[in-house]
Amino acid sequence: MTNDDYSLSRRKYVLGAAAVLIVAIYILRLFFLQLTSDDYKARADSNAFMRRIQFPARGAITDRNGKLLVYNQPAYDIMVVMQEQVGVDTLDLCESLGIDTAWYERRMAEIKDRNRNPGYSRYTQQLFMSQLSVAEFSNFQEKLFRFPGFYIQKRSIRQYAYPNGAHILGDVGEVGPADIEADNYYRSGDYIGTQGIERSYEKQLRGIKGSEILLRDVHGRIKGRYQDGRFDVQPVPGKNLTLSIDIELQKLGERLMQGKLGSIVAIEPATGEILCMVTSPTYDPRTMVGRQRGKRHKELSMDPMKPLINRAIGGTYPPGSTFKTSQALTFLEEGIITPETAYPCSHGFHYKGLTVGCHGHGSPLPLVPAIATSCNGYFCWGLLNMFSNRTKYATVQEAMTTWKDYMVSMGFGYKLGVDLPGEKRGMIPNAEFYDKAYKGSWTGLTVISISIGQGEVTLTPLQIANLGATIANRGWFITPHIVKEIQDEELDPIYTQQRHTKVSPHHYETIVNGMQRAVEGGTCRAAHTSNYITCGKTGTAQNRGHDHSVFMGFAPRENPKIAIAVYVENGGWGATYGVPFGALMMEQYINGHLSEASEAKAEMYANRVINYGDYVR
């Protein structure tokens, strides 16, 4: 061993001494804690802290005109401490609460089950029954002294001023084990937004919990507040939200859609703010509050018409002829057509034995009248010419990819990013999709129906409305969103940034001309008004069973205030429901009310029922 090694090996004494020293200090500390002072013993025997959570009020929600939509109302939870509730007259308790003994037994077993209630302890308050109304509670409170171990905790539940907008507003429910594990904020028995904006803006709406520190004795009895509340923290109420929804417009939309399946979405083009989002069938949000929520939710989830789905963002449909506008834009930008290009149409498109039918109109037609009359032949020829153009695209796959990129730039094929849960992306096929489906052997002709919004293409009603907004803006849109303002907080920047499509603004002007012609003398004549210029496009989406009735449009032509999509499942021609609904909605929003004649028309449509007996999906 060298001298150096020897001096290093002496270092074990330094390390050993350090260990001995630390253990000695710790034992000394234990000595002082445990043996010299009775203070801790006394505190443990008589007093200890208990932290009681104080729940903040959830943020209120108003519409774009400041009308209150959602507010809070006091409700009461009944808590139980197992250790203390021995000897309670169960029958009396059940009678006072209006429950049966079987429910009582089941609930007690649930509370004690640690798998379902991981935070269970016999000594702390456990949630027994939640969300009693003031009336139910006052009845119980009188008898509370008879039930030792039962306590009351004040909470607030949501209340709704209107029976409308259930899917937008969403609802609030008890947190599940997964929520508790994912976020430290939640404890068993807390509430969390489960649907709609209650869920997507949960962090803003929930506020910050406060706490009181109480002193509790060894039997769990409360002895008072620790240091007179010096360490108490007041709860911070949740932030208020202003929606971009116009509740009157929403109301009219829901009224029109009664007895029909489908959706109406309106957007303010300049801001991307969603003015209404109607989905039908719907339900009254006021029936989803309090203790009946569970039962009501189950009923709705069993309904074959699926009223819990928000069809405006969660339903994907063939867009039908409304999609032709996006095709014309693509062909113009790619130079496949000019506004003057005319294609023949003799009751449809005929090529190599394939026929896509069309209704009777003049032939051949240039672009503007082709849009106004919704000529199928025109757009089939356009797509065929694009996909078989081998000077511009080396392969049909390359043409398809180019086409797909245009569609994606218009907000199709992917989620738009609306601030609501449950958005679907719809379907824009790409080259790989068809390579797989047709084993690599396909042409423009194989996929011709995508040019008229049929075949593999599907969009959500929100995406169709957004197409309207993009045309209204001549080439850009802002991601549609439903929250206009958050109290003391900026909106997410994605809801203020313009997203430009791949088509230049001047081509949009041609499409706008076509859509104006459609209203003034084409398929959308019913939408014509004298006050302002409306632009529109119908769609009649083919379907197993009866066709879907679709309308997409905006008004006024210059400085548009509203862009809209109407989708009525199995409603027949676009002109049957789509056009009149769109016209009524635009009138309501632009004028602020309906004229007498329009009101009568709205009432007539509201009472019409489409029989879905055969088409339930």
Next chain:
Amino acid sequence: MATTSDKGKSVFASIDWLTIFIYIALLAMGWMSICGACYEYGEPRDFLSLASFDTRTGMQLVWIGSSMLLGALILMTDDRIFDTFAYVLYAAMMLLLLATPFLAHDIKGSLSWIKFGSFSLQPAEFAKFATALALAKFMGTYGFKLKGSWKNMTISVLLMLLPMALIVMQKETGSALVYISLCLMLYREGLPGFILFLGLSAVAIVVVGLRFSETPALGGLLTLGDVLVTIMILCFVGILHFIYCRPATIREAISEGSATGSVQSIRQRRRLYIALFAIGAFIIHLSASTLVEHLADHQKNRVYVLLGLRDDPSGVGYNVIQAKIAIGSGGLEGKGFLNGTQTKLKYVPEQETDFIFCTVGEEQGFLGSAAVLLLFLALLLRLLHIAERQPYTFGRVYGYCVFSIFLFHLVINIGMVLGLMPVIGIPLPFFSYGGSSLWGFTLLLFIFLRIDAGRQRLLR
């Protein structure tokens, strides 16, 4: 000297049974504490109900049983595989750590748990032995010198920093800090003592300075923190001067060849260094308090509470206060097995994991908790003894790693429960609930015992 025929027997006989005895004693006391922490009044207290698998006490028995099996398996292997596969194990473990945040599901902000069916494993617990093996292998290469080789020093430190960084990415800062303790091993292997001294004194100065930064002293001109830090620095200067500037020490250094020049010149140079140290210490103190002073109020409070420097009954401090009450109420003999009240009423959060020592304090009293501390001390001193008897650097370095890791866990965990250390969430070896940490510590310890058991053969 043993002959080849009874080689197996001699390996068996060279196992350090004293360490295994301490290990089993700690496991037994650990299980009793888990029982105390998880037990509820009114439930049956016989062994069979405590061992039932749907309770945490029963699950802990499974972990204990499997750990002992794991230990036995390790003792039956050939000790040379640890040397041979050290780097492979280290690389595999680092890859696992790297992958963990992507595979893990978020448990209260931590991304360190991987789920297998109904079990979760924490790979960070198994990275300790792999890192120790890699360090031992690297430093055990022939002719290795830590002192005077910047390259060797850098590689050793990097071997420690890599798992630290990966664990920080899993948001488990506590587990990452454990690797700092390996500096103790570096010290044994030649890291100059003054580096360790500088590190420790910097931490001490910052903590003491902040702890008393709000108590005025000397008529409000300075804070009590300033005064205490000044006193500390003066003491450090005195100690350093005493150690390094005595003519005897300097002459020794000259004879060892680690210093050149006349006694007078070396002495002057060393005094200059000590003065620099004092100035540096003041700068650290001032910058720490200025930095904290400029934080927003809630951030400042967070720093204080995280450092465990301020009582905050509504936040992190709540745990510490409840822990002190639980331990303090234990008295001399404790309240008896399963009879603690503070732990039964769930006053102490994390009482079966990080705050398990509370249950020992409350139910076993001063006698029980002092006994646990002394058992840990015995284990640590035994580890030092075994490490020093290793014939090769590989075994010694690994042993010092084991020693350092156990010491760190003990000091931080029990110090935190006693309110002497900041609240850093790391488990108490053999006591805290959970399979990952128990398996991790068992692997760490038994690999060392296996290496040690082979020392005779290596000498032959």
